[in-house]
Amino acid sequence: MSIFVDETTTVIVQGLTGSQGRFHGLRNRAYGTRVVGGVTPGKGGTDVEGIPVFNSVKEAVETTGATASFIAVPPRFASAAILEAAEGGIEFIVCITEGIPAQDEALTYNRLVHEHPGVRLLGPNCPGIISPGKCNIGITSGDIALAGGPVGIVSRSGTLTYQALYELSQKGVGQTTCVGIGGDPVPGTNFIDCLEAFQADPETRAVMMIGEIGGSEEERAAEWIAKNMDKPVVAYVAGVTAPPGRKMGHAGAIISGSKGTAQAKMAALAEAGVRVCQNPTEAGEAMVEIVRAL
Amino acid sequence: MDLFEYQGKQYFARYGIPVSPGGVADTVEEALGVAERVGFPVVVKAQVKVGGRGKAGGVKLATTPDEVATHATSILGLDIKGHVVKRLWVEHASDIAKEYYASFTLDRPNKVHLGMLSAQGGVEIEVVAAENPEAIAMLPIDPVNGLDPASARRWVDEAGLDEAARDQAAELLVALYRCYTEGDCDLAEINPLILTPGGRVHALDAKVTLDDNAAFRHPEWDEFRGDEFEDPRERRAREKGLNYIGLDGTVGIIANGAGLAMSTLDVVNQVGGSAANFLDIGGGANADVMAAALEVINADPKVRSIFVNIFGGITRVDEVAKGVLEALGRVEIASPIVLRLDGTNAVEGRAILAPHLSDRLVTEPTMLEAARRAVALAR
Numbered sequence: 001m002s003i004f005v006d007e008t009t010t011v012i013v014q015g016l017t018g019s020q021g022r023f024h025g026l027r028n029r030a031y032g033t034r035v036v037g038g039v040t041p042g043k044g045g046t047d048v049e050g051i052p053v054f055n056s057v058k059e060a061v062e063t064t065g066a067t068a069s070f071i072a073v074p075p076r077f078a079s080a081a082i083l084e085a086a087e088g089g090i091e092f093i094v095c096i097t098e099g100i101p102a103q104d105e106a107l108t109y110n111r112l113v114h115e116h117p118g119v120r121l122l123g124p125n126c127p128g129i130i131s132p133g134k135c136n137i138g139i140t141s142g143d144i145a146l147a148g149g150p151v152g153i154v155s156r157s158g159t160l161t162y163q164a165l166y167e168l169s170q171k172g173v174g175q176t177t178c179v180g181i182g183g184d185p186v187p188g189t190n191f192i193d194c195l196e197a198f199q200a201d202p203e204t205r206a207v208m209m210i211g212e213i214g215g216s217e218e219e220r221a222a223e224w225i226a227k228n229m230d231k232p233v234v235a236y237v238a239g240v241t242a243p244p245g246r247k248m249g250h251a252g253a254i255i256s257g258s259k260g261t262a263q264a265k266m267a268a269l270a271e272a273g274v275r276v277c278q279n280p281t282e283a284g285e286a287m288v289e290i291v292r293a294l
Numbered sequence: 295m296d297l298f299e300y301q302g303k304q305y306f307a308r309y310g311i312p313v314s315p316g317g318v319a320d321t322v323e324e325a326l327g328v329a330e331r332v333g334f335p336v337v338v339k340a341q342v343k344v345g346g347r348g349k350a351g352g353v354k355l356a357t358t359p360d361e362v363a364t365h366a367t368s369i370l371g372l373d374i375k376g377h378v379v380k381r382l383w384v385e386h387a388s389d390i391a392k393e394y395y396a397s398f399t400l401d402r403p404n405k406v407h408l409g410m411l412s413a414q415g416g417v418e419i420e421v422v423a424a425e426n427p428e429a430i431a432m433l434p435i436d437p438v439n440g441l442d443p444a445s446a447r448r449w450v451d452e453a454g455l456d457e458a459a460r461d462q463a464a465e466l467l468v469a470l471y472r473c474y475t476e477g478d479c480d481l482a483e484i485n486p487l488i489l490t491p492g493g494r495v496h497a498l499d500a501k502v503t504l505d506d507n508a509a510f511r512h513p514e515w516d517e518f519r520g521d522e523f524e525d526p527r528e529r530r531a532r533e534k535g536l537n538y539i540g541l542d543g544t545v546g547i548i549a550n551g552a553g554l555a556m557s558t559l560d561v562v563n564q565v566g567g568s569a570a571n572f573l574d575i576g577g578g579a580n581a582d583v584m585a586a587a588l589e590v591i592n593a594d595p596k597v598r599s600i601f602v603n604i605f606g607g608i609t610r611v612d613e614v615a616k617g618v619l620e621a622l623g624r625v626e627i628a629s630p631i632v633l634r635l636d637g638t639n640a641v642e643g644r645a646i647l648a649p650h651l652s653d654r655l656v657t658e659p660t661m662l663e664a665a666r667r668a669v670a671l672a673r
Contacts, residue, residue, distance in 0.1 A: 101508035103478055107437040109405050114438055139608050141638050157553020159605045186405050212553055215402045238556040241563045246539050249552025249574040279561050281662055
């Protein structure tokens with residue numbers, strides 16, 4: 001099994017006619033994802049390589065029955081696109097947009113909570129989700145993933161997500177689902193949401209978690225793991241050498257005062273029984289060892 | 295973007311938050327001019343983006359023009375924790391009856407806004423939080439609901455501000471919340487927020503961090519730009535649109551993606567080296583961006599070797615390879631380059647570089663091996 005998406009997931013791409021939406025939407029379809037439509041206001045009735053384009057999400061959902069949306073629109077339009085998806089009946093929203101103002105993210109997230117409690121948002125500013133062999137929504141290169149499980153991956157960083165997939169696939173260890181939750185201050189889906197889903201998924205037998213400096217999500221995840229998780233977890237946290245007070249690329253990756261350091265996160269995870277590794281390669285090797293012993 | 299105190303106060307003023315009358319001065323003469331205009335006594339304050347100014351001698355009271363001249367002379371050029379004072383803020387000195395603390399920021403774990411208010415201001419809020427946490431009234435605010443005047447008033451009561459300050463403080467907090475949300479701040483903090491013996495409440499300091507992602511809807515932020523980067527390397531990188539942070543080591547780092555860039559710094563450190571910088575060329579970087587990145591790093595005299603760590607996703611490795619060659623053709627790169635290339639079009643990328651490999655341009659199969667090589671070359 002997989003989490004959040006599977007081979008039955010039908011996807012529309014908001015921003016399909018833009019350069020990012022077109023490139024990745026078509027790549028996702030080529031991977032085998034059921035990309036059934038696109039949305040660009042004013043371009044309804046046209047198509048992108050056979051994928052029909054609609055003027056609104058509502059229209060797209062009514063016509064195609066899509067359950068998921070892939071949002072690839074510029075930052076200033078992203079919040080409205082997320083809310084339109086939820087209002088249009090989409091259940092699972094993946095937003096890859098980088099650079100959305102934090103105030104917009106906070107407001108949009110809370111509007112979803114109030115008005116559309118059943119909707120799950122992944123991102124923004126995330127690489128997306130891939131369940132190898134079944135569904136790929138977002139910008140992850142499908143060829144670095146390996147179907148068949150048994151590992152679930154959850155990561156705050158894009159390229160480190162690819163690195164993790166690559167390390168495992170190279171060593172013949174497959175993945176059930178790989179979720180990139182993104183590095184922004186208000187992620188729609190957090191570590192615990194994914195850990196909970198992996199714990200409940202019978203095919204996922206071990207989890208790799210990739211964190212980074214900033215915030216306290218890794219610490220909260222550690223607490224959750226200690227209480228609720230009986231599957232083995234391997235973790236890597238980037239930013240051990242990051243200086244305090246400087247944003248390391250991601251809007252969320254900043255050490256403020258003594259809070260948010262990689263050391264504190266690694267200590268909390270180790271305390272929770274997680275196998276904490278010093279670099280992505282070591283994490284890959286540790287996971288191979290764990291999977292072979294399962 | 296962090297604002298200087300004077301910029302923060304200018305920003306507050308836009309939202310109707312009362313501040314002391316004052317002005318900016320880059321010279322002793324300008325300081326004297328501002329002092330005459332706002333009226334004695336005045337406070338002469340160093341404008342640096344670092345805490346502990348008072349203790350370092352960067353904040354002085356002046357009751358006469360002579361004192362203004364003396365203090366302005368001593369503070370301009372003062373080194374406060376590595377920040378050299380180039381600008382002063384001179385404001386009319388306020389009599390202080392009480393000092394409070396107020397701030398708004400994002401409560402990330404709970405995904406709502408968080409207001410913090412304390413009747414014990416004037417000291418570092420971290421100290422209050424550690425020693426006397428019940429002295430801080432925390433108010434979680436759902437962004438959908440915002441902060442209305444009635445809730446602000448209840449909050450002020452709860453924090454135990456003096457009766458004389460409560461109405462004005464509540465009004466000020468609603469304005470500060472508006473500044474924080476509509477003004478797209480990551481942090482809006484007043485410490486101290488004061489009550490004067492005459493019964494007035496106003497902001498005596500301003501600590502504001504703006505959310506760079508919101509710059510597109512704030513043309514008024516342009517005036518804050520210019521002197522935000524004290525590190526010349528960072529200024530140069532910004533001009534080229536690169537996400538760069540200067541550090542003190544000898545291995546120049548270029549990676550795609552913030553996580554991978556951070557991880558690269560860590561791995562270089564693990565194998566006994568130290569990074570000269572953090573540089574994320576971002577997703578989808580092309581040859582131009584790669585060439586610009588190499589040029590920025592090349593201009594750093596401390597750099598002894600350059601580690602290019604790329605995992606192609608949106609970024610195509612063949613584009614990266616072309617960028618490396620383009621940079622080598624454009625400028626003379628002073629340090630040897632070690633590349634680790636994987637992901638989208640890695641095979642094509644390696645093939646492009648193959649005829650050009652030498653002891654100045656090497657590739658390694660893994661991140662760890664490349665780090666070791668780069669650190670060895672930096673010695």
